[in-house]
Amino acid sequence: EIVMTQSPATLSVSPGERATLSCRASQSVSSNLGWYQQKPGQAPRLLIYDASTRATAIPARFSGSGSGTEFTLTISSLQSEDFAVYYCQQYNNWPRTFGQGTKVEIK
Amino acid sequence: QVQLVQSGAEVKKPGASVKVSCKASEYTFTDYYMEWVRQAPGQGLEWMGRMNPKNGDTNYAQKFQDRVTMTRDTSFTTAYIELSRLRSDDTAVYYCARTLITSGGVIGVFDYWGQGTLVTVSS
Numbered sequence: 001e002i003v004m005t006q007s008p009a010t011l012s013v014s015p016g017e018r019a020t021l022s023c024r025a026s027q028s029v030s031s032n033l034g035w036y037q038q039k040p041g042q043a044p045r046l047l048i049y050d051a052s053t054r055a056t057a058i059p060a061r062f063s064g065s066g067s068g069t070e071f072t073l074t075i076s077s078l079q080s081e082d083f084a085v086y087y088c089q090q091y092n093n094w095p096r097t098f099g100q101g102t103k104v105e106i107k
Numbered sequence: 108q109v110q111l112v113q114s115g116a117e118v119k120k121p122g123a124s125v126k127v128s129c130k131a132s133e134y135t136f137t138d139y140y141m142e143w144v145r146q147a148p149g150q151g152l153e154w155m156g157r158m159n160p161k162n163g164d165t166n167y168a169q170k171f172q173d174r175v176t177m178t179r180d181t182s183f184t185t186a187y188i189e190l191s192r193l194r195s196d197d198t199a200v201y202y203c204a205r206t207l208i209t210s211g212g213v214i215g216v217f218d219y220w221g222q223g224t225l226v227t228v229s230s
Contacts, residue, residue: 034216036152043202043220044152055207055218087152091215095168096142096154 002026002090006099012107019075021102023088028068032092035064035073038101039084047086048073078104109133111203111221118227124191127224129203136184137161140206142217143177143188145199153199157206158186193228200225 003026013019023033031051036044046055048064051071061076075082083106088099114128129141142157156167158177165177176189186203201224204217 032215034214043204043223044217045220046207046216046218049207049214049216055216089152089154089216094166095170096215098152098154100151 001095002029002093002097004088004090004097004099006086006088006102008102009100010103010105012105013078014107015080016077017107019078019082019104021073021075021086021104023066023071023073023099025069025071025090029090029092031067032090033064033066033071034089034091035062036087036089037082037084038087044087075104109205109219111205111219113201113203113221113224116225116227118229119193121194121228121230123193123228124189125193125226126187126189127201127203127226129186129188129221131184131186131205134205136179137181139208140213141177141179141186142204142206143175144202144204144217146202146223147196147199150199155188155201160186190226193226195228198226198228 005024007022033051035048038044047062052064063074065072085101085103087101110132112130117125119125137160140157143155145153158165160179174191179186203221205219207214207216207218
């Protein structure tokens with residue numbers, strides 16, 4: 001199965017600053033990569049699919065890039081509601097696999 | 108507004124089975140795959156499998172192949188997951204989630220999620 005590795009595990013950022021999260025696949029997943037946000041006690045929320053397409057109603061400050069094995073989620077200017085855990089997920093192969101998550105915390 | 112509403116928390120003993128339901132509303136149930144994802148306490152997300160509600164076809168993660176069954180009742184627009192021979196490491200929140208469909212077709216990400224069902228396995 002494809003192993004997804006996210007870095008860093010924790011990212012400390014001040015409100016208004018830029019956050020850059022990384023996701024690496026153990027083999028190419030083309031552009032079949034999604035990103036989710038999860039807050040404590042809540043289900044995940046889809047942010048990005050096809051590596052760079054924002055899901056419905058997702059603010060423009062969230063952007064995704066990459067293809068193959070290297071991907072990035074960028075939050076251009078962190079708002080208070082953006083402090084959460086972020087997961088990447090590949091859907092190029094079965095089984096679908098997720099990264100272990102990056103926690104974005106307030107600096 | 109699309110909704111997926113799951114059944115309540117369960118406590119089971121090791122070796123038992125558990126069945127969780129997921130009631131879908133405000134969309135055509137048979138038009139979208141239903142997926143199941145679980146999350147152990149303080150851990151990440153783990154995909155378990157998916158079902159096509161139109162015909163009942165399933166695709167299970169190999170890890171769960173011999174213990175999981177996904178079914179549906181189209182009359183009640185409800186999907187089910189049953190996990191047998193429970194172990195303590197099956198303690199987790201179990202989510203149902205709908206597969207995204209765009210003009211380009213089925214996309215293997217999940218756009219709507221249930222609220223989650225906590226299954227606790229303890230003797």
